[in-house]
Amino acid sequence: MKTLLIMGISATLLTSVSAFAQNDVADSFEPAEQRHEQERTVTLIVEHDNASDYPWTKVRVPSSQVDAKTNELLRDPSVISVERAPEISRPKPPTVDARASVMPMMASGSAVPTFNDPGFPDQRIYQNINGHDMRLLEAAERVDDANAMRIGVLDSGFSRIQDVTYETGYNFAGDAPIGPAFLLEDIAYCSDQEASAGSTLFYRHGTVVSAVATASANNYSGIAGVSQNATVVAGRVMDCSGYGQLDAIADGILWQIGAGVPSAPGAPVIDPVDVINISISSTAPECPSYLQSAVDAATQKGIPIVVAAGNDSYRADRGIAMCDGVITVAATTHDGDLASFTNTGPNVDIAATGETIRAVTVNDRLTYASGTSFASPIMAAVIANTQKRVDNASPADIIDALTRSGTPANNNATGFGLGGGIIDAMILMDEMGVPRDIVAAVNGLSGEREQYKQALIHPSAQAFLGSKNPCDMVEVDARTMPNADKSQAVSVFRVAKGTPLLPQNGNIIDSVSGQERFFTDAITTSEASAYDYGVAQCDIATGADCSQKDSIRGIDSESLIASTDCSI
Template sequence: MKLTNAPILRSNIMINKANLLAGFLFLGVSTSSLAEELRVIVSYDNDVVVSSASAKSTTSAVSLGKTSDRVCLNTIDGAREICVPRPSGAAQKNIRVLSNSVSSASEPKPVQFQAFNVDADSFEQVKETLESTGWYATVEKDIIVHTNGYTNDPWLTSQYYLDDPETSTRDSKGAHNFFSVLSVEQIEQQEPIGVGIIDSGFYDIGEEMVFHGGATFANSGPVERGNDYLLDVGESCTSHGLGVAGVVGATANNGIAYTGAGGNVKVYAAVALDCGTGGLYAAAESIRWFAGESFIEDGISDFQGDVKVLNLSLGAGAYEGEGLRCPSYMQSAIDFARSKGIAIVVSAGNDGNDVGMHTPSNCDGVIVAGANGREGYRSSFSNHGEEVDISAGGEMVAALSPDITREVGYDGTSYSAPFVTSALAHAYRLKPDMTPSQAELILKLSAREFTDPTCEYLGCGTGILDVKRMLEVAATLDSEDSNRISWALNDESECDQQWYVDSFGKKSKMCSMLKVTFLNNPSVEGVKYRMYSSDWKNPDAPEELVIETTENTVLFSKDDIDVGLYDYSVVLCTDEACSSESIRFELETKDAFITDQPAVCQD
């Protein structure tokens, strides 16, 4: 008998184990334990009835049982046996006909698909073997997919603020687009970013909220001032700090409670209040500790982590006889932290008043978060005014509590601030050397417009937080195509350059034009650019304003720009005063010298 490499078929019914083993040994089929279960999808052109005459070239080698609903085949490579449902056309159980009827010859023929599991060494092994039978039109592998890669945390459906506001099916116009950075795959690949939460009531609840270190600065309360900072479940105190920390850093994809908006973060805790109440000075000390100041004499070990953002969801009325002000000890601590590159996010307060009457949100250099609801309207309790920088979700925010089995939601700007903190964690992951001023800038430039008309005169910040847009803006801050001066035609192809010169001549206007590009992102709105020149030979000479514009690209004649004699910079402003907090970039000029002029324009 002539042997071929075509599959050998046998019945899978009532096979004696000893005979089965002997058969495997005779046929040389391996019983390797390394097989994996594969989901295979096959299709048929026409009804198929398996018989001894149905295999392409193996009729003499086919042996089928009369009643079996499965058939087994030796694989082409001889490595194992695979068993599949007996193909029997559209009448076969589990075969789905995708076209219900055929009414004319011009309509597509019905396609019969069948899905089944196969134990094999690889899909290629299955595909080669099944295709060699001639029974199937196609043999394909089922593709494992995830629902947008979302985590498996059971209360994820309560976290409306993670939605894309443009596509949300739950009318979440006030959402923040965190899902754009929170797929399982993205979180697994993210570099960890350190975040400090200055608050009270941090509980040890296990894996759902992991703290990587902390200390207590409050002078009274259930935890004494020192290195301890966590409460055990059952101890009586507010769980405010736990709730705020969980918004940022609740463990994702562990099948418990919520997903933290910050992705892969290392959360550190500083207890500044005694169960929700305490002195502001302890909060200032906490800021200094995170920024590197030593409190070892107070029995508190030096901070060993690295934080990019601090969150303060706390505050008080700031009125004193001499007026409204931020306490100097708090402002000093903020300035110290900012000098170390740490951004500070604070809540606006829940009094429904002017935020200038609330501290530390009236301090300089902090990013102030107001609250909005699901629909994008300002929350009625949220403080408002010029000092508010941005708005984020503050109504029915899903938060952790010591009872991890209980789903809870809270209102307040205390829960708006950690969304902004979370957004900045993602931004620092993209731009680790970003300054606090740049962090504030990208939040403002990327914010979405309010749906609430009252924000136009009350002041709710520049808009609603949008993480996806924020990261797009962050990517443009120091890209090669931003903040540069170059010859206008250099961005065109050589073919287009030649066409221009052939059409208009070397003396044409475009050959002598320089293009200044500020942010290479036309979608960025609400920013004003001030371009300055300075004499690099005389650093003491005052700089001169060249142009102020809202356009992100400007054309100049080569007679108006001299990169050989002057340095150029641009200041990015988001307010009319173009304050000292505005961002300055040096303009790159290496492509703007006369020798860099397009060759077709040179004599």
């Protein structure tokens, strides 16, 4: 049976930049009425029954010819269905409480700024506001910023700014030729339109989203992004004015996960990104099959997709939030209230601050932004930071961990669906097995025993010790876990590199009861490139009281390197 699905639905890109202080930037836009008076190109998604890998093709026609072309396509016996791709478009800025625009930036009890970026003192996402703190900076200190991350951003309005490094980009929108030109200033249509108007007309949303997630810290410019040493892979899926069609998001996902894009064969195959952020929402009542297929492909490759819940003060039950396997983010205020504009409900997985976010926009100008559009990149960046240490976790693992990684919102959120609550990045890293401390063991011939190493490695001493080579001995010290259950044995374990550092994920290689400090030769330093090692003092059979906070410590493989004398 053939199906005709006409979905002429306007989707809303969630938020735009809102200015609340003098000299901040507010974007201006072409009126929607003016845009929709023009003849538009509509994309028809055609599903075939004779295609195996990717059964969808696209046909683009003027809006006045949609019905005729649809009927023509359905006469083809190989066509199963024809679906009109829903539109996506920029929204009006969400309504923000007046008190948020005048609230002092450096709130009482806030942390002392640690970066020299001019906007950093006003970045309340890094501060404890009335007892609410996402602990973003503390969590970031647990991972190595030398591990570069690549964050995919599907959006529009990308511009060059000092704070953001675009690794690459591609245009999937229809106002300019599909191809590598993705920055506003590099697309002739955008620059010509702005020049003729004599002012800034077009959307800067993608720039602001990218900055919130990845802005370089300590460069005396802009703000400090949540994930450092992170680049942006920009997929432009809307035109200069912030309009587009939902099928472009599916194309962008396929491109960012390193798959081929059937409808854009010229798009170069790239290395998969680490996480994808989509601050776009649609009023489409379900996740179209072609979009779910792209999400599933990302899931199979282990790439999480983070999406904004929307700004309609309603349920997050439209568009990409309806796709299985995405991480949907709602918004709260800095002091833990439910944001008045945010969507909520059972599809929401987690919440993050989304009101008066200090940000940076075109020409490196500081601004403020509100909306779930800006809560979402905070969450995407937190996940990217987690992946710097744990890169084998699946999107399902992350979604499961998020159910236990939040703190409750204030009473005004009671009865609304916020998933795990307001993200606490420290708890998420605990749940994902990122060690808080890496201090639990040292080579047996280092430190206070270094003075004995010459005697211990003497051939006579080694003959006496037999199979026990002092060069291979490692001292384990469980005193670094003062809050652990001291009735439990101290266990040394290993997991595959990049796997959450939890004893249940690997093998116990040694275990001692009744001692907090002992020697083991079970750690093979030559295998340190393949394994991560840890020490646990908890019930390893059930894992019930095993936590990064109290009873697990990581072992720094660099500290296990034997003395150079051992190789003589």
